[in-house]
Amino acid sequence: MDVPPAPDAEQLRGILSGDARDLAPQLLGAVLRHESRDGAVAVRLTEVEAYMGPEDSLHPDPGSHTYRGPTARNAPMFGPPGHLYVYFTYGMHHCTNIVCGPAGAASALLLRAGEVVEGVELARLRRPTSKHRSDLASGPARLAKALGLTTADSGRDALAPPFALVLPPGPAGDVSSGPRVGVSGAGGSEEYAWRFWLTGDPTVSRYKPAVQRPRKHRPAPAPGTARFHQR
């Protein structure tokens, strides 16, 4: 029985140059591996979310970090596919995306959850608070922590050492979809149901709707007052 050869890194990059929303189901079941000085950890992805860029005029994505254009932080999202976009949030967490789409088009898949399939001991050391093996990478910041990723890894190529990405040979299982987690405003609505997960997988993070923030009151400048910059 001939098995089609696994795509090499550049073929994989070609695949990843597609639309993140179409790629999401293919990435479910894929394995991302990171080898560090401390050892290797690999995660089989079970939950991802697509984020698009401002250039998608049909469906500009108000939930995306790129909605208001390029900045120093989101620059990797505008770069070539197959690279990592890692950002820091809530004062103590990192989240990891794999960049999709051709260079110049900002889109990515946020890695929300997975199953640690290699380096469970190291992942446990990195995540001492996890009580069960299924908790090790069950959430975007948990997944980044288990893989040992920080903003220092943002922009690095996920398809070259010390990283590796392997797609599943075929569909990994039934895929469900729904609104994205933690995205406030319209970007978190059913209209942007760009969260995808393997139906019934125990490592998928528990759904939590975005916290509804009462629009913070921004005092209007009193009439007659002017603002000017220090210099």
Next chain:
DNA sequence: CACCAGATGTGCT
């Protein structure tokens, strides 16, 4: 299950 403190980079004003 609900609620909430934590702690700081980032981008808008």
Next chain:
DNA sequence: GCACATCTGGTGT
């Protein structure tokens, strides 16, 4: 300057 954040873990009901 300051509000917000693609979240997590702990506590209490």
